[in-house]
Amino acid sequence: MNIFMKLTIKYLSMNKTRTIVTIIGVILSAAMITAVTTLISSLQYYLLQNVIYIEGDWHGAFYDIDTETLQKVKHDDKIESAAVAENIGYANIGSSNEYKPYLFIMGADDLFMERMPIHLVSGRLPQTPEEIILPEHLAYNGGVVYKIGDVLHLEIGERYYKGQKLIQTNSYVHPDDVIDRADLDENDNSPNSDANAADRDISYDADDGDEITRNADENKVIRNNINSETKPETKSEESKENLIAGEELVIKESRTYTVVGFYERPGFENYSAPGYTAITKMDYSRALETYAVYFKMNNPRETFNYVDNSGLQGTVNRDYLMFSGYSRYDIFYVILYSLAAILIGLIMFGSVSLIYNAFAISVSERTKQFGLLASIGATKRQSRKMVLYEALFVSFIGIPLGILSGIIGIGITLSLLGEEFSSFSGSSGLTMKLYVTIESIIAACVIALITVLISAWIPSKRATKITPIDAIRLSKDIVVNPGEVKTSKITYKLFGLEGMIAKKHFKRSRKKYRATIVSLFISIVLFISTISFCTYLTDSITSVFQDSDYDIIYRYVFKKGESIDLSELTRVYSELSAADGVFSSNYVLTNTLSDFKIPKSMLSNEFVEYFNLPEETTEVPINIIIYGIADDVYKNYLKENNLKEEIYMDESNPKGMAQALISRFDPALQRYVKIPIFKENTIILDYKDYDEIRDGQAFENDSWTNENDNLTNENDSQTLKNGNQTFENGNQTLKNDSQNIEENDNRTAENFSLTNKDNSQVSQIIENNSQTRENRQNLSFKSLTFDITDKDLVLGLNESFNNSVKIMYPISVYQELFNADYCTFFFKTKTHAETYDIIKNSLTAKGMLSGEHTLVNVYEIHETERSMVIIIKVFSYGFITLISLIAIANVFNTISTNIMLRRREFAMLKSVGMTSKGFNKMMNFECILYGFKSLAWGIPAAFGVTWLIYQNIARGYDTRFYIPWEAVAIAICSVFVVVFATMVYSMRKIKRDNPIDALKNENL
Amino acid sequence: MEILRAENLTKIYGSGANEVRALDGVSFSVEKGEFIAIVGPSGSGKSTLLHILGGVDRPTSGKVYMDGQDVFAQNEEQLAIFRRRQVGLIYQFYNLIPVLNVRENITLPVLMDGRKVNEERFNELISVLNLKGKENFLPHQLSGGQQQRVSIGRALMNAPAVVLADEPTGNLDSKNRQEIIELLKISNKKYNQTIIVITHDENIALQADRIIAIEDGKITHDEVMKR
């Protein structure tokens, strides 16, 4: 150990308090950085586990290879191992899904069973080539129901189209579509082409959209697949005339299987696949089959090239490679890493300011020492090395402890929160667990070390700049300019001589004083802006977080012109409401009058104020939804709310009961506030005002309709994404709302008609409506009359988020007055998942889940949202806590060191007779000065940062600027508390000093 | 043999109305083995001169040659090494490193050079300085005289070309004062050590080979004592 290292260690051990505080700073900083890096590695691992659950544990695959090629692949040096399944063939199974008519039988080997995502729902795996398991969706999508023990006699064959063999990745060639495929490329293996695809109602598998450009035959999907599980709605008449036969199934053998189990819809089956995948045990005695092989590479990075160069039809498990870190170009990493970079940047900024201060003070305290060493011949490099040693020593202790505590912290957080992630995992139900990689630790280590070194380097550079003799005299720290220090009379009166000395100290040794103020300033700004950031973040999610009084919703959409057969629907409804787990339910008919123009004079003041409606606005379009409630339910409702049947169920003079509120998230109150739309309690709307008819179009853009679509889509792998989409949609909805309102003022009737491109359609609708109007004329349909209630409505209509007027009528009245867009069933359940399955099966059997009809487990969506909020809140609070700790350590360190540096001054004052009381007075005055000065700078700066955060958030989400006053109050109190506490602590030590010792040792 | 030469040294502090000419064209030359006393009233520029000779401060203009080498023509790095090897500085207020013990303080210039300590020389110094048994004491455990002896030890440890002492006895009682002067004289005689001492004490000045008097930054007297 050389003398400089020794000096450093001696110095550090003689200044224990500061060394410890500095080490705490390093621990905090390393812990936070580790938290970020391990969070990333845990997330990556969690996502990888999810991919394995959904897609399986493999790198690449070939779908259709012969025995010879199979052996070649199996024995290839580059291949680590291969899971194999024989493609036994297709059997027509009489599915109700016309694009998925077959059962596709695969004979899997043991490795295939182990690695591929075969998740049993019931029964067991096949153990002989005579046993078979069937996918769940054969029943719910294909409507073919079997049970365990059933014996299947299957006529198995191959699919051919125009003499070409088709495989599972080639979707079904429907006779009706053949006309659109006339330009089929004979050389192309895929019978699909994108020609005319858009004419029909084709859904693309969004998940794989980006693959289209990469590899035509990639994973799951070929170019422009038809999502065969969504049945195309109507087919054009012309195509039928040109009917050409589609593909054909050439039978080659018949076989018998016993059903031994059911498994979840497998991830390796395309949405466009023509057959439901059934799995049996591989039969090694047969050699004529073709095979699908799913392999792992010795070097996973080579997978892309290997598959591309093989000349075989194959795929790459891109998600697997991405989440295991073998392919990094993905946008996922860009987002993940840039978010992490922002977080780490913030953390580094906070910790550098803390650690820097510690070093700056320790260096300026030792400037004299550096000068002394320089005067007896220490070079600059040697002096700087000492600071470096100090940094390394502090890191040596602090970083390992920090990394450890960061891992423990995230471990605890994840063990508490991991469950919340299971709602993002879809059917896998995987939870997020702590997963530490060496890379994440090394990254944390390096970043933390850089942080410490930056902090140490700057002050050391400064200290060695001045000449040794200046350093020894400390002449730079004290600015002697007698004219500059003028203390006010008030200071003198309030704080006496001590106050004056304190003030002079302030003015004369600016640098030290500045260090304290700067550290306080940074702490204040960091604290308040972190809170603002976290609050805005939570808000942006909470505000679109919708709650409702039902768990499951089914919506039956009436087709245009469909006669409404209520008796059939109510029969289904009563059957479903008797299902296990349902404890209350309701059904309603709905008619939406979108953008009903309501005269401004009728609107409440709050409403006008909130939306800042300009003077010239005369009317505001608001959605009106009219509900038809079953008469008995409505009677009960009226009774419960002490309302008269004679008034509200009077067919000759219909009067509705309405809720008319708009929800707005109030960031200051941290919750929704509901703004009444109308001024009065009884409203009569002139129906003639409703000249803008868009027949429910607006409603289709409603956020929950989008959610429905996502959920009814069986794509498990998308569930996580869906979560995000849901929020985004929510955001959009909010945004749209506000835009609507904003744009209203300059909208005219002309503008409206312009927005409808399809004029014929509009006129047709208007026609329809005028007819209705004529028909109902005797019932005074020219106006809507309703009373406003502040109570809840019937079950199903109470949502936390409102943006429309909801009017209820008993069905008897409703049917006389309105058409219905759809009929909605609401179920409140004890066991949402099970009940959902029961209802789903029942509706599937009735054929009532096809087309536009939707069934949604709303409870699950809300659970996902709740989880999201919890997760973000926990991480926000964790982050705020750590930032606060850094800030406190920072302030403590700066102030205590500053006081230590003034030992000599204090000793001198003591020796000339300043009392304890006098010291206290002086210190109190200093505290107040520190506090006010730093707050005066810090709070405006924090507001500025909050404003910037607001500006950014406001781009994606409708919010208003507000200041986190609680945080400001906390900051103000803590500044004084921390400053006073530190002063008291440091002064206790100083007071014990013998003045002569202090004087003797420190002077020159 | 000439060991040190100052040429037209000028040092100006501040500027304009605040300008202070601490040194104003000081030139002289020192032979090896000389024991020189610098005297003059307070504020006359003695310390300034000494710091410039020792290479811890830079002159506004003028040159210093040590052993024929232009001191300020060197870069920072070389200057530091020059101070380490060629100069021994002693201050009025000892200026020991508080966290290092006696032994470490004395051997500091050698340790900084990364060389091995010459134990013989160290032991000899310790006994001459009468610090035997105090090697492991920290500075604050020593009396003022003892602390000053440690700093003399540090100055002599490397056998520098010149020892520069700025009022080394200014802070001490008369007994300690004489002791320190004796030590300097011994090293001057025994090791043929060149020594320049600033002092207010006429007694001490009279023990030197040569006295240089400074007033307002200028040399007013420079006489070699005849003995």
Ligand SMILES: Nc1ncnc2c1ncn2[C@@H]1O[C@H](COP(=O)(O)OP(=O)(O)O)[C@@H](O)[C@H]1O
């Ligand atoms: N760092 C400095 N800044 C400004 N003036 C200085 C500084 N150091 C010394 N002086 C001035 O230079 C003059 C000479 O000082 P100094 O060499 O310390 O005198 P002495 O040691 O003879 O008492 C004095 O007038 C002093 O005020």
Ligand SMILES: [Mg+2]
């Ligand atoms: Mg002096």
